[in-house]
Amino acid sequence: MIKFITETANYLKSKGFENSEIGIILGTGLGQLTNEIDIIKEVSYNHIPNFPTATVEFHKGKLMYGTLEGKKVVVMQGRFHVYEGYSLQDVSYPVRVMEKLGIKTLLVSNAAGAVNLNFKKGELMLIDDHINLQGSSPLAFKGVSALGERFTDMSQPYDAEINSKFKALAKDKGITLHEGVYASVVGPQLETRAEYRMLKIIGADAVGMSTVPEIIVANHLNMRAAAISVLTDECDPDNLKPVNIDEIIAMASKAEPEMIALFKALIKEL
Numbered sequence: 443m444i445k446f447i448t449e450t451a452n453y454l455k456s457k458g459f460e461n462s463e464i465g466i467i468l469g470t471g472l473g474q475l476t477n478e479i480d481i482i483k484e485v486s487y488n489h490i491p492n493f494p495t496a497t498v499e500f501h502k503g504k505l506m507y508g509t510l511e512g513k514k515v516v517v518m519q520g521r522f523h524v525y526e527g528y529s530l531q532d533v534s535y536p537v538r539v540m541e542k543l544g545i546k547t548l549l550v551s552n553a554a555g556a557v558n559l560n561f562k563k564g565e566l567m568l569i570d571d572h573i574n575l576q577g578s579s580p581l582a583f584k585g586v587s588a589l590g591e592r593f594t595d596m597s598q599p600y601d602a603e604i605n606s607k608f609k610a611l612a613k614d615k616g617i618t619l620h621e622g623v624y625a626s627v628v629g630p631q632l633e634t635r636a637e638y639r640m641l642k643i644i645g646a647d648a649v650g651m652s653t654v655p656e657i658i659v660a661n662h663l664n665m666r667a668a669a670i671s672v673l674t675d676e677c678d679p680d681n682l683k684p685v686n687i688d689e690i691i692a693m694a695s696k697a698e699p700e701m702i703a704l705f706k707a708l709i710k711e712l
């Protein structure tokens with residue numbers, strides 16, 4: 443895998459991606475942050491050697507390099523999901539490439555369902571901790587030790603300092619920012635009522651189909667990581683309405699400006 447990562451990073455460097463400080467992964471319906479970036483270079487995923495290729499059409503599937511709030515950033519517009527048929531190693535591969543490009547801090551966004559019914563759709567949740575329900579680990583492969591500690595510590599997977607900054611910024615800006623536990627499932631089907639009940643019982647506040655593999659790999663590589671969920675639907679097992687993916691995407695876009703404001707303000711402070 444080291445050979446592949448190096449090859450991918452070298453390709454991006456040859457395309458003008460230079461040392462960057464911050465990597466950003468944008469979730470479903472959350473691509474508008476890219477409008478705020480002074481883009482220096484962008485490359486479609488399907489042109490990047492060893493990259494998984496984008497399949498779900500609402501993901502634009504581009505890796506961007508540019509300046510945001512005076513910092514050099516690499517941004518994934520659209521990510522890879524296990525539900526598209528990728529392995530956990532594929533899904534988290536771009537994080538390894540980012541690290542190879544010198545990135546030390548990873549910021550992640552996603553769309554998630556609110557399991558904690560005190561949280562409403564359209565609001566944001568800062569991820570404080572997670573539960574991996576994707577059935578395996580992105581670190582479960584031969585040779586992982588060559589890339590970092592196999593038995594990666596997960597006592598604090600989300601950076602405490604970044605999270606306090608996020609909370610202070612949200613307070614300043616009058617943005618509601620809940621804090622909670624994100625559970626990652628495989629999907630792509632949404633949860634049954636019984637599954638939402640279970641998620642609540644095991645301590646999840648939100649549920650989605652991403653983020654956890656990328657965060658595990660960021661921890662494997664000793665990167666600082668933080669993530670915010672945009673809550674797109676309310677998962678009340680006793681009053682469950684059918685959701686449709688278009689509504690989820692529309693709700694993500696509606697809540698997106700607040701997430702963008704927080705990401706920008708944070709990046710300015712980093």
Ligand code: HPA
Pocket residue numbers: 553554555556627632633649650651674675677690
């Ligand atoms: N479940 C899983 N993933 C999701 C949900 C949900 O309710 N909402 C947005 N992504």
